Amino acid sequence: MPTFVQILDFIGTFAFAISGIRLASAKRFDWFGAYVVGLVTAIGGGTIRDILLGVTPGWMTNPIYMICTALALLWVILFGKYIIRLNNTFFIFDTIGLALFTVVGVGKSLSLGYPYWVAILMGCMTGAAGGVIRDVLINEIPLIFRKEIYAMACVIGGVFFWFTHLLGMDMVLVQLISGASVFLIRVFAVKYHICLPQLKGEEEDEHTKQ
């Protein structure tokens, strides 16, 4: 029997893979390309985290992530045109994934003995880096660098993890509060179009461009 966290993990992986496969399909990738982009979106963040932490990436010990991405690809092939109607559903799933990946990333880093500021960074990376690699592979500027509160929700969720943990709360409660804060901040930011300020562009000269 899968646990509640495993079900959330599956939902998050599926939603992240769908987001990668949909963008790949907009670029007319073939099935293989779409699968790779979906897989990278789903596991990319966790893989970079695990390489930095010096442990074997989770997806190399459990085929569930590759199977889950294959199901996501099958879903898009079969029901592609119906997915647009489900946009709000996928937004919710995607945000569940973001929240869960953040909590998992923070928790794993702490359990390996890293300090809090590393753990918060790793939580943010687990949630957001997959999407950055996805955008690099489809040759676009990473969306999260220009739009919406996304990775910032992970950072704030990581800080909530830290504070509630410092207060001596039970670990289940810590994870719940941290994950819920990521989820709510993202939903709230999208609903009310809250963004970070942009930097003002400037003309570049050649010397400092290096």
Place this chain on the structure above:
Amino acid sequence: MPTFVQILDFIGTFAFAISGIRLASAKRFDWFGAYVVGLVTAIGGGTIRDILLGVTPGWMTNPIYMICTALALLWVILFGKYIIRLNNTFFIFDTIGLALFTVVGVGKSLSLGYPYWVAILMGCMTGAAGGVIRDVLINEIPLIFRKEIYAMACVIGGVFFWFTHLLGMDMVLVQLISGASVFLIRVFAVKYHICLPQLKGEEEDEHTKQ
């Protein structure tokens, strides 16, 4: 005296480096840039594999790959205009490289104790990931995501490795069958223009783009 496998490895590295250097030259890179792109094309796949497997990348223990890339650069500088006439030769060399890198990748992963599904993925990555990094560096959408059977040949070669190994065949025979299947599938696919189906593009909205 180099062994037969070492000669094939040299030919494959040379062909992969040539492919990177030629694409770099089409983008007007300087010699340094062309060398880096050639090197990354040749060793990129094996490097990602070795980092994921937690071992030191092979090219850090043997300068042959860097020397081989330097020879490839020298070749393009001296004989650039004659290379186009040799396209079919390079296609054969490139495919030999693909086949060999796949077999090496599967074998190395298995010898480190990883299960078959990881080994097949690693074989595919060894053969195809260098070309993906190359395309990212020259700011193009990775070609293997949109055209031809390329990485799929590696996957099928990996599956052949698995089956023939399960059947208890001698390891030399296993590697030969696996490598030959990669080679033949790729040659066959290019000759008869066999492609994977494309995903149908769809309009993207902003929320799910994350």
Place this chain on the structure above:
Amino acid sequence: MPTFVQILDFIGTFAFAISGIRLASAKRFDWFGAYVVGLVTAIGGGTIRDILLGVTPGWMTNPIYMICTALALLWVILFGKYIIRLNNTFFIFDTIGLALFTVVGVGKSLSLGYPYWVAILMGCMTGAAGGVIRDVLINEIPLIFRKEIYAMACVIGGVFFWFTHLLGMDMVLVQLISGASVFLIRVFAVKYHICLPQLKGEEEDEHTKQ
């Protein structure tokens, strides 16, 4: 009290982060995106080096690099329009960073027991790879592949490290000569517009593009 090397390290990190943040601002990134690009420019090269060498990246054990990037972001937000006037100053800082990162990279690789040709490569990577990742993230062809002597200065500085070390010089002197050579070659190359030759472009056909 910070040592002299720590002060140089801080200056180099700050200058590299500024270069990333300025390019991000030219692409209208938000504060978060600019911070990430600045951080990656500053620590990207050292991170790849440490992953390849199999050690924990330096910035995961000391928050100074993240703080330094935050200060660089604050600087650009507050004084953005004055930075252009300081271009020559930043060019000098950036080149100090390049020289220092190269020396650190070569020294760290040697102290871990790697041979000289690996150490020189790692020195070059420490100095130049951060800028390559930066350019990939802002979706541009990496500048160092097409313009100016940049990474080549690192390579030559690494060779100077090797020769002076072979001659039995004191390590402080070895590092000083190596770093000064990187600095002077870069300044000299920019002042006199010295470039590496470009490869002549050629038309590509589809088969070898793989």
